[in-house]
Amino acid sequence: MKYFSAAAAAVVGASVASAHTIFVQLESDGVTTPVSYGIRDPSYDGPINDVTSNYLACNGGPNPTTASSDIIDVTAGTTVNAIWRHTLTSGSDDVMDPSHLGPTMAYLKKVSDARTDVGYGAGWFKVQEDGYNNGVWGTTTVINNGGLHAITIPDCLEDGEYLLRAEMIALHAASSSLGAQLYMECAQINISGGKATKTPSTYSIPGIYAQNDPGILINIYSMTSSSTYTIPGPDPFTC
Ligand SMILES: *[C@@H]1O[C@H](CO)[C@@H](O)[C@H](O)[C@H]1NC(C)=O
Ligand SMILES: [Cu+2]
Numbered sequence: 001m002k003y004f005s006a007a008a009a010a011v012v013g014a015s016v017a018s019a020h021t022i023f024v025q026l027e028s029d030g031v032t033t034p035v036s037y038g039i040r041d042p043s044y045d046g047p048i049n050d051v052t053s054n055y056l057a058c059n060g061g062p063n064p065t066t067a068s069s070d071i072i073d074v075t076a077g078t079t080v081n082a083i084w085r086h087t088l089t090s091g092s093d094d095v096m097d098p099s100h101l102g103p104t105m106a107y108l109k110k111v112s113d114a115r116t117d118v119g120y121g122a123g124w125f126k127v128q129e130d131g132y133n134n135g136v137w138g139t140t141t142v143i144n145n146g147g148l149h150a151i152t153i154p155d156c157l158e159d160g161e162y163l164l165r166a167e168m169i170a171l172h173a174a175s176s177s178l179g180a181q182l183y184m185e186c187a188q189i190n191i192s193g194g195k196a197t198k199t200p201s202t203y204s205i206p207g208i209y210a211q212n213d214p215g216i217l218i219n220i221y222s223m224t225s226s227s228t229y230t231i232p233g234p235d236p237f238t239c
Pocket of ligand 2: 019021100170181
């Protein structure tokens with residue numbers, strides 16, 4: 001407990017300058033879109049803390065979020081990069097404060113209209129996750145990659161419009177209830193080239209996480225490099 005308090009105090013001091021983060025651009029088929037093109041970006045970079053909120057799907061609420069009139073083309077079977085920045089105007093050296101340790105994940109939802117779908121509710125499936133491996137958190141990997149969050153789009157999906165929800169969870173204050181900081185935005189994408197050979201099991205957002213999940217309510221300062229971390233949410237869909 002003594003160790004945790006010292007570490008937590010250090011985090012509070014360090015997190016002011018470049019604390020939060022936004023998924024601002026998508027790199028797909030070698031093309032990097034302009035900031036907020038085809039992505040429902042908020043005007044404020046703060047987290048969602050309540051995992052039961054509809055804003056867990058595509059942000060909103062405390063972080064007013066606008067849908068885009070654009071849709072980004074994505075080829076099934078390729079790896080896209082969600083690009084994270086501290087604010088809408090930050091550079092690649094300002095992704096998120098390194099104190100923000102936790103997993104990265106990505107989800108897809110098939111929709112009939114990516115521009116207008118509300119986001120929250122049934123239909124989501126996970127396609128990527130990176131938790132804690134030999135002492136390295138998924139968020140650290142994204143920060144060290146200049147904000148690039150690699151997501152492979154399964155090649156067995158049906159073509160059509162989808163929402164792509166990229167997520168980073170910061171656990172530096174997650175030892176108290178509602179302390180985990182969940183960052184997510186939804187890109188509006190159009191998948192083509194899919195083989196349509198397998199249909200994913202889908203889940204509701206909110207609904208995928210509970211406040212007391214072991215990956216949401218957790219004291220990360222008691223972990224060692226050999227500790228096991230349980231990534232929240234369903235298992236990733238694979239072809
Ligand atoms: C999605 O891609 C297909 C195949 O390229 C194209 O025919 C369709 O018009 C696209 N839809 C949107 C909304 O961009
Ligand atoms: Cu923050």
